[in-house]
Amino acid sequence: MDKADLDFSQLPFGYVKTDRNYRCAHSGGKWGTPEVVESEFIQMHMASECLHYGQLIFEGLKVYERPDGKAQTFRMVENAKRMGRSAESLLMPPVPVDMFEEAVHKVVNANRRFIPPHGSGASLYVRPFMMGTGVQVGVNPSSEYMFMVFVTPVGPYYKGGGLSTVHLIVEENIDRAAPLGIGNIKAAANYAAGLRATIPAKKKGFNEVLYLDAKEKKFIDESGSSNFFGITKDGRYVTPASDSILPSITNMSIKQIARDEGMIVEERPVRVEEIFDFAEAGCVGTAAVISPVGSITFRDKVAKYGEQAGPICTKLFNKLYSIQTGDVPDPYGWTKLVPEEA
Numbered sequence: 001m002d003k004a005d006l007d008f009s010q011l012p013f014g015y016v017k018t019d020r021n022y023r024c025a026h027s028g029g030k031w032g033t034p035e036v037v038e039s040e041f042i043q044m045h046m047a048s049e050c051l052h053y054g055q056l057i058f059e060g061l062k063v064y065e066r067p068d069g070k071a072q073t074f075r076m077v078e079n080a081k082r083m084g085r086s087a088e089s090l091l092m093p094p095v096p097v098d099m100f101e102e103a104v105h106k107v108v109n110a111n112r113r114f115i116p117p118h119g120s121g122a123s124l125y126v127r128p129f130m131m132g133t134g135v136q137v138g139v140n141p142s143s144e145y146m147f148m149v150f151v152t153p154v155g156p157y158y159k160g161g162g163l164s165t166v167h168l169i170v171e172e173n174i175d176r177a178a179p180l181g182i183g184n185i186k187a188a189a190n191y192a193a194g195l196r197a198t199i200p201a202k203k204k205g206f207n208e209v210l211y212l213d214a215k216e217k218k219f220i221d222e223s224g225s226s227n228f229f230g231i232t233k234d235g236r237y238v239t240p241a242s243d244s245i246l247p248s249i250t251n252m253s254i255k256q257i258a259r260d261e262g263m264i265v266e267e268r269p270v271r272v273e274e275i276f277d278f279a280e281a282g283c284v285g286t287a288a289v290i291s292p293v294g295s296i297t298f299r300d301k302v303a304k305y306g307e308q309a310g311p312i313c314t315k316l317f318n319k320l321y322s323i324q325t326g327d328v329p330d331p332y333g334w335t336k337l338v339p340e341e342a
Helices: 049-053 076-089 097-109 188-203 249-260 272-276 311-325
Strands: 021-027 035-037 056-058 061-065 071-074 123-132 144-154 166-171 208-211 227-231 237-240 265-268 280-285 289-298 301-304 335-337
Touching: 021 097, 049 123, 056 076, 056 188, 061 311, 076 097, 076 123, 076 249, 097 123, 097 144, 166 188, 188 208, 227 249, 237 249, 249 265, 249 280, 249 289, 249 311, 272 289, 272 301, 280 311, 289 311
Parallel strands: 166 208, 166 289, 237 265
Antiparallel strands: 021 035, 021 144, 056 123, 061 071, 061 123, 071 335, 123 144, 227 237, 227 280, 280 289, 289 301
C-alpha cells in the first residue's frame, strides 16, 4: 500500500485527518456492534453526561513500522488494563481487553497508509477513549457510553525531536490532583485542570511544570502529562512513588530496562530539594518516550543538567526506542504485530 502524501519526517505532534475511526456503543448493560466509519464527527445530545459531569477517559499508545515494513504495537494490553482501571474509578463499563485490542487492530488496518515509514522519527499515535453519552441532568453515572478509537501520524512531542532537552519550573500554588482523588487514572478532567499551570509556565519560557504533592508540598509528583525520574551521581534511577500520579507504561518499561542494565531502581517519595543532587533528570510518557530535562527552576534556584541528554538518559532511550521500532529483538514480549486483514 502506498503511503499517504505527507512529509512524515516533519510532522508535528498534532492531529492529521486519517481515513477511518472505530466506534462501539454501550447501552442496556452490553456492548453493541462495532463500526469503522469515515466521519470525524460525533453526534450527541446536548445533555450528554460527558459534557456536564466529566465521564470521559482515554488512552494513548503508538504503532511503529518495523524495518521489515510490518506494524507493531507496544504494551497494548497494559493500556487496555489501565483504561479498565480508569473506567472502574469513574463508574463506567470496562472495555474488555480483547475488544480493546481488536478495536486498535481494526483502526490501524483501516489507516495503514498513515503509518510513518521506519526511520522517519514519526509514529502512528492511537487514541482510544470512552465517554458517557446518556442524557442526564443530575449527577449520576451515564446510562449509555461510546467507545471510540482514532489514529493520527505524529512527530516528536517536543519541538526539536527525540532527546531534545526540556526545562521545568516547580509549581507550588496549583495542585494537579488531590490525595485520594483521580490523579492516578487517565481522566480528561485531569488534563483540563493542568492547563492553568502549564500555560503560564510556557509563557515564561518553560516547557512544563513539575508538580509537588498536594498534601505536604514537599515531594515531587509528576511533570504535567509525564512521570518524572532523576539519575543520582552514583547511577541510581529514582522516580516518585505517589497515589496521585498516573502509572506510566513507559516508566514501567524503563524501570525494567534499568534493572536489567544493572542499575538500582528506587520508587519512593522524592523530596523536591533532591533535584539539586541529580546528575540527570527526565520526563517519561507515551508521547515523548524520554525527554531529558535540561533544567528545573525552584523558587530562586536553578538545577542545571546540561543542554544535551546525559549518557544514562541516552542509553535508556535508545534501548527502549529500538525495541518499540523493531530495530532490536524484544526480549520482554512487549511488542505485538498488527495482523493484516485479508
